[in-house]
Amino acid sequence: MRKFLLAMVLVLSFALPSWAGPALIINGALYPNAQTIEQDGMVYVPVQPTAEAIGYEVGFEDGAVKIWQQLKEPQIIGDSHFQEVVGQAIGLLRENEPVSYVNLCQYVDTIELSEQQGRDGHNNGGRQVYLTRELYDSDRFIPVYVAATIVHETVHAMQFGWGFNRVMTENALEYEAYGHDINILTQLNAPQWMIDGIVTSQNKYKPN
Numbered sequence: 001m002r003k004f005l006l007a008m009v010l011v012l013s014f015a016l017p018s019w020a021g022p023a024l025i026i027n028g029a030l031y032p033n034a035q036t037i038e039q040d041g042m043v044y045v046p047v048q049p050t051a052e053a054i055g056y057e058v059g060f061e062d063g064a065v066k067i068w069q070q071l072k073e074p075q076i077i078g079d080s081h082f083q084e085v086v087g088q089a090i091g092l093l094r095e096n097e098p099v100s101y102v103n104l105c106q107y108v109d110t111i112e113l114s115e116q117q118g119r120d121g122h123n124n125g126g127r128q129v130y131l132t133r134e135l136y137d138s139d140r141f142i143p144v145y146v147a148a149t150i151v152h153e154t155v156h157a158m159q160f161g162w163g164f165n166r167v168m169t170e171n172a173l174e175y176e177a178y179g180h181d182i183n184i185l186t187q188l189n190a191p192q193w194m195i196d197g198i199v200t201s202q203n204k205y206k207p208n
């Protein structure tokens, strides 16, 4: 999608000649009213319908065409206290960790309170993150720690999304994810005991 966007060329309406170019089809849908131009080996397409069709917004402001990606925060599934704390955790990322926030919006659809035992996790290959009742009931269920946990599971979702799970060992995947936890906790000024706990967990997965 990014490569396609880079290849896309802006066309302003006053620059359009009266002749029409090739049909514009985006994700299988024909845009019959879209004016395209084929000229000097280049195809020019109107930026607005094209960008909007692939999830971007377009604006014309201060003499510039601005294109930005629509971000959709994950849906939070659980009781009201769960929703409140997870919402605050996402807010911390939105305000302090824009890269992690964008990744979260791009790779995770839902964050859910899970009644299953075991580790917090994500649906391998999927876009769901699960936080356990064990975390919910612990003194770590505060926005800063939940933010780090969400980032950890987002990293796993990205590892699967990019196929790193096929070329990296389980330990290397975990080591990398815990590294992001530590960064987030440090950036958000988490208490030292919390950071130390994650460092201990990370060391269990240290690749040889």
Ligand SMILES: [Zn+2]
Residues within 6 Å of the ligand: 152, 156, 174, 177
């Ligand atoms: Zn993990």
